[in-house]
Amino acid sequence: MRLGNVQRVTTDGTMELSVTVTSEDGASADRLWYRFPERFADRVTDALDPFVIAALFASIRRGEDLHAAGPVTATLLDNLEEFQAAWAQWRPGRYTPIRVTADQELPDREGPDDRSAIQTFSGGVDSAFTTVRHVRRTAGRSALNLTGAVMVHGFDIPLTDTEAYESLQRRSTPLLATVGVELIPVATNFRELWHSDLADWEDAFGTGMVSVLTLFSGWYRHGLIASSEPYGSLLLPWGSNPMSDWMLSGGRLRVHHDAAGVDRSDKVAGLSVAWPEGADNLRVCWQGEHKDRNCGRCEKCIRTILNFRVAGRPLPKAFGQDVTDEQIRSLRGLSEAHINPLRQILATAREKGVKDDWTVALEEAVRANEDELARGVSYAGGFPQLATGPAAA
Structure with missing residues (x-):
């Protein structure tokens, strides 16, 4: 794959940066772009680093070397070799390490670090x-x-x-x-x-x-x-x-x-104390119909509500209603990535000596999803299923 030169276009106060990405055999070309308000243009890098990072997984999935027709920092090129080594170990059947090169290699930024x-x-x-x-x-x-x-x-x-x-x-x-x-x-x-x-x-x-x-x-x-x-x-x-x-x-x-040293329940506890406005304006939902608010029925919403519950903190305004035990039990189609945070909530509840109807419901939901995962049960679209019924008042 080859990354072309960066194209900059400004229209009605919006700047677009884009590059043409050509396949190794030249038979196909894609255009990768970013758009943002023009007033932030002076903060943009002059290197092709962001485009190289963005194209990396597409390259290693195809097994095509990646070349940037412009400047890339040498430190990034060094680090991407290690990054690829990790992912090739984690998913050997999916990714093939490639060579990443550039027309010009740039040194690190000079001067004191202002953090x-x-x-x-x-x-x-x-x-x-x-x-x-x-x-x-x-x-x-x-x-x-x-x-x-x-x-x-x-x-x-x-x-x-x-x-x-x-x-x-x-x-x-x-x-x-x-x-x-x-x-x-x-x-x-x-x-x-x-x-x-x-x-x-x-x-x-x-x-x-x-x-x-x-x-x-x-x-x-x-x-x-x-x-x-x-x-x-x-x-x-x-x-x-x-x-x-x-x-x-x-x-x-x-x-x-x-902040990998802090679990999610401690995060919500700290957030609700140090920045209650942030807690009241949380938006965790990605499955609901309205992506700017929380549906209260998806795995992510239910998990976050239970994080506040196990942390002993009141439910913030970001969630209009609480979740019922029946909704917890009804969660299905969870992958390991979705089950894992629920196990963490259970572990925290046990550490605190919390044994309630909702923890029993959560244990049942975790066991049911673990069983389905082991048996290879899948649901339409491969996404977690929304909890049944409306949220409790």
Whole structure:
């Protein structure tokens, strides 16, 4: 595969950066693009690092070498060799290591490190906790000067759903501003172009997030990816994890997998105390009809509600209604990635001596899904099934 030169087009205050990606035999070509407000143009890198990161999984899935017709930092090229080695071990039947080259190799950025940082922000528990632990300086020596956040249109919110994305952006911009973080809205066809299949997406979404962060490495030196699993319950392979995320660092942006030392129930407890506005505006749902709010019936919504419950914290305003025991029991079609966080909630409940009807219901749901997974039972579309019935009043 070959990445062409970056094309920059500005229309009505929106800047689009794109490259043409040509297949090894030249028989096909794709166009990968990113769009964002023109006022952020001075923060964009002059290197092709973000496009190389974005194209990597498509290349190793096809087994085609990747060449960039422009400058790429040498540090990124070094790190991508290790990144590929990890994924080739994790999924040997799916990915083949390739050579990644560039017309020009750039040195690392010079000068003192001001610890300026940008994060990905979805409005969920993990990203909101990362926000507050850095702006409140509770992250210890790892605390960074977090002042920017990218919210991506085209990942969990499809490009066709502009209404939901704009609604979420309108809510998140002033919310982040209250803690001194500026939201940068970015749209990209990364997922739609190469990773529309769920299995491909679950491997590649981390490279998608880092590619967007790296886009703005002309300004920021550090990029934060919020952890989705704690160290004690890691699930591998998974598209974002503490073992391989750092391998996506280049010479202009160091990537950090953030807060894997904190489990999700402790995150919601900390968030509800340190940033209650963040808790009240959580958006964790990706399966509901309205992507800018929480449906209260999908696995992610139910899991988060139970996180607050087991943490002993009141349900935030982000969830209009609580969940019933029957809804917990009705969860089906869960993959290992969805069962694992539910096991963590059960473990926390046991540690705290919590034994209630809802924990029994959760144990039954976990056992039922483990059994179906072992027997190879699948559901239409391969997605978790929504809980039956409306949420409880």
